Amino acid sequence: MPVGIFRVCLVVITAIVNHPLLFPKENGTILENTEEIIQKMKEREEILRLEKLRLEQEIEGQEAAQKVLEKAAKVVEDVKEEKVQWDMWTALSMVIFLLIELWRQDFQEGNWQDTGADEDDMAVLGKAFKGVAFPDKAILASFYEKRILGTTGDMARMREMVEGFADDLLEALRSVCNRDADMEVEDCMGVGSMYENWRVRKPFVCDLIVPFAPPEPYCFRSQIWCSGNSFPPDEQGYGTIKVCRADEDETGCICDKTKLGEDMLCLLHSQGNTTRLSSEMEDLLCFKNTQYLDADQVMKWFQIAVTKAWNKISHKYEFDLSFSLLDSPGALKIKFKSGKSIAFNLTPVVQYENSDVYFISHFPRNCLAADLPSSTHWFLTFAVYERRFIQMISKMLPANACHVSCLQILSFLHGKQCSLTGPSGLSNYHLKTVLLHLLQTRPSQDWAPEKLEVRLQDMLKFLEKCLHEKKLYHFFIGNGKVPAELGFPIIFQRAEPLNLFRPFVLHRDVYRKTIDTFHEMLRNTSALISEYMVHIPNGIQKESV
Known part of the structure; x- marks a missing residue:
């Protein structure tokens, strides 16, 4: 476009300079053949007009082409901007979904690693306890002394x-x-x-x-x-x-x-x-x-x-x-x-x-x-660390703490129920894992001997929750709260938690049998304990914990 404007200006200047009226010849003599001059001027004017039209058309063509290029560039830029915005929204959505999934997993993992802060949740999850007559602590203490302590x-x-x-x-x-x-x-x-x-x-x-x-x-x-x-x-x-x-x-x-x-x-x-x-x-x-x-x-x-x-x-x-x-x-x-x-x-x-x-x-x-x-x-196997952890925690608990008693009673009840209805998917290692989690999250004073009843119920409720979710995580693998005094390898603490109940997801028949055995054990708890308890005088009342 600048080239076209320059050509127009050059033609105009040339016409002005060559005009006889503005720049007459030195002799000042007017040509005799005026008509011929006028005719030539008209022809030149016509040539200039045509040149001007050609130049204008060329300028318009260049301007149209420039507009087309600018419009195309704008379209490309808009497409890129929309694509960037779409990619940003897609990435943002993926990040949000990922954060929600991580939060969900952390929340679920927090339930098994930090059960002490979820008393209301534990109460709601203990649906299997409704209508179950659970023995009081006097009966439990008598049963423990008669059936277990002597071994x-x-x-x-x-x-x-x-x-x-x-x-x-x-x-x-x-x-x-x-x-x-x-x-x-x-x-x-x-x-x-x-x-x-x-x-x-x-x-x-x-x-x-x-x-x-x-x-x-x-x-x-x-x-x-x-x-x-x-x-x-x-x-x-x-x-x-x-x-x-x-x-x-x-x-x-x-x-x-x-x-x-x-x-x-x-x-x-x-x-x-x-x-x-x-x-x-x-x-x-x-x-x-x-x-x-x-x-x-x-x-x-x-x-x-x-x-x-x-x-x-x-x-x-x-x-x-x-x-x-x-x-x-x-x-x-x-x-x-x-x-x-x-x-x-x-x-x-x-x-x-x-x-x-x-x-x-x-x-x-x-x-x-x-x-x-x-x-x-x-x-x-982490059996050596498990034994060492229990020994270390036992030194921090009150005298005659009830943690071992809870595990022994629960193991006894489950074993007796399996002898009646057949084996289930639960093992003693699962029961011990439940205790390890509660030992880490419960304050030491909560394991005083007089709190045997409530701690045993906590273990059963926690186990019911894990069975319901089909998730019981290994105590050491993926647990960043393992005491440093144990000298536990950091590579296992940083690993993904290992779900001990993963086989329940793959074997539904075993899972259903385990659930039925667990609920049957709860209903038979009083009968199983009463079979081995000594006589408790009627005057002894259940004490509040």
């Missing part, structure tokens, strides 16, 4: 006897093993209800775990589901154990540790060494053609080693030792000549790094226990 001495004597025999058996096992080729077995440790002093059901069974390690120069390298690697949801709570040489890198080769010549090949990577390496790994109890520790292989090795050890020391004892359960390879039974027997579990485990978390080769089965993804997947 403590029996447990102490049994623990002492089993531990002494297990130490002798493991010492014999070490002597019969090849120190250069076999696994190295450490001292056993007691875990579970017998060592937490709340076991009530007979027969009493001691649970002992035995850490073991590979011979030199090998070591175990573990990988857990919360270590940042991708694990399917059904493998949460599990891990794998790789057998490596101590000088190997993470890829399983020592060639990076050694300076090899350009014309040399790492033997570990050579095809000719594959058979030898596979055979070597199988000798180290690995799964076929892998470097991963096989739980089935470990249990076979352990059973053979225990058998050899018993054959070596059997002459010292006046009883027989045998494996008692086919589906529990570590289950042993001592049988005396009188016919009496003592059962205990001796299970090999692998330590996780430098902690008291262990990979356990075998876990007691119940109707909720899902099959392991493979024999190279090991379940993690």
